[in-house]
Amino acid sequence: MPEQTIGEDVIYYAVHRDPEACHTLVLIHGAGESHQVWPGALRNLPGATVYALDLPGHGRSRGRGRSSIAEYTDRIVNWMERVGLSRAVWVGHSMGGAIALWAALHNPEWVAALVLVATGARLRVSPLILEGLRTDFPRTVELIVEWSWGENPPARLVEEGRRMLLAADPAVVEGDYRACDAFDVMDRLGEIRAPTLVIGGTADRMTPIRYAEYLAAHIPKAELVRIEGAGHMVMLEQPEAVAKAIRSFLDRSGCSCDSPGLWKDPL
Template structure:
């Protein structure tokens, strides 16, 4: 089964480093502007790009993964083009993604943003910190600002009940950006959703607790295979 994995604001395919290492047919994409090309200024624009990419690869139907902003992209994709999808994996995300002004303002001070990146990623994953920081620096603070602004405008809270695709919702127990209550809301509102809360993890749960995340994904994919078999 084909898996398409979409990263969050200002990030890249390294968000799914441990998932692409474990799962066959996993394609972790780099959205436009991350760092190549021009970023889209809305979730809808990114959805259009992902759909063109997936169709160009001949993927549909596929399981669409989304972390943070990627989760917004996955939800909007499911609302607009459910026929393309076999399921959803929603990680550290929500049906609405209001962004605190501090996160937006942080991106406007480029010198400080660049100075803080190494320590920020060291706290998330020491092994991958140099690569994570280097890749984020390539995209730059204004791409992250663009993405966060798109997230801030995103709201499909009232439409989640329309999504009938099998869905796995994963969240770090200590996530302060998209807290557990966001995942629990998705679990209640989506027609067919399982929620997994991963202990000792924050917003970048795929990098902080990869084994727990991968085990949850493996169980979900087996369920999809069994239901299709």
Template sequence: MEERIASLHQGALSYLYREGKGPTLILLHGAGHRAAHLLPLAEALPGREIVIPDARGRGRSAGRPAENLQARGEEVRELIDVLGLEKIVVSGHSLGGALALEIGLFKLPFVRGLILIATGARLRVHPAIIEAVRAGGPSNLPFSPYSPEFPESERLRFAALEESVPTESALSDWTVANAFDRMSAIASIDVPARVIVGSADRMTPPKYSEYLASKMPQAELSLIEGAGHMLPMERPADVAEVMERFLSDRLADPRGA
């Protein structure tokens, strides 16, 4: 994928882009992550047009990240406008999934669907995670967000990416996640939605996804057996298969447009 820079109201925002068939997939990364964390998933979706923004405060995205998801969502909307995208599906992992929900609440006509990966309508962050991030990064987390089967070499590769995110930016992400609560609002999101979760997810356990699927009028749930919280990195092919099925079955345009 190609790294590009968009000039937005708050300054330069970097994103990864690949041309392909629509609808355009906007992939939103999780707390303390970067766009590159979602490259395995993008690679498992060949032929799709994909945009993966780097949140502010990391990579080449200038400035500090906003301290609430509504403001972060407004910036994603501005990016969509600047890029001239007309038919999109917003997908997010963890905090990125919460951001996708926030964008869903904007009721934008060009948002045709949501794909929510390992997330919830409310996110509560264990204090030990906040302290671990403050202490210097993912190696200090009290437990691994990955399933036991995920290779150590791959964990280290993604940990290196996380360590490239400034502590201040990662702390902002986790603080925003801890404050997120849209449990009473999500029933108003009436677009097709696919909710995906791993059966071994300890950070956003399956009950979070079950709640989403039960409250959103057009949502359906997919459980990936044995997977942990880091679904896009652990099981990108399985996640991509669910996404492709959703795009084909729920969002196919009978006119071929």
């Protein structure tokens, strides 16, 4: 699978190319995760070229984790430059959604649209988790896993999620959660001009559905899709429902390569 060296980082990514693609998507995972949190229904989305990357220090990527949402955003822009992408639909889960929001505010020329999955305009983290990631990583992972799933999730997926977090560098995971805790763009959402799809699970305990509702109410070109019974890992719990929502969002634009409409330059 492809890798891209950028300074001290080696960024791993998977890519699926549809020969008739009208859209380019970049999938951005959340805190302590990797590109594997994106199910095949999204990584192989029809009508799209889809990139799913591992952030520095995560999954198969090498390098150090970052301490702020802004630093992660800058690295993704660097990576897009290296792989020849000029604009894309930024699809972010949790911390990845914060990264996508930051890009829409600070690097809008790189953002064709946003898909914000189980995230919020502010991502305050419980001090119990922040302290626990430093002092008792395994026990804190169990707490995160407990809060990450909705109603009756498949045991196999829960176990895979647990293994992914336990395999991560505790310092990187702690840095991710501290970056989330410092993130707050609640007062700036009205500046975002990119068309936006917000997806939230009604049983999400990490970023409750009210977070998604706030985003949809305050981003000018936003719409909200609620996934009933899903938790924070909504795209794994109900992949077809999430993929359907994203496909519908993209289809309403026509082809982003030659149709203004939804994809009109947000600048």
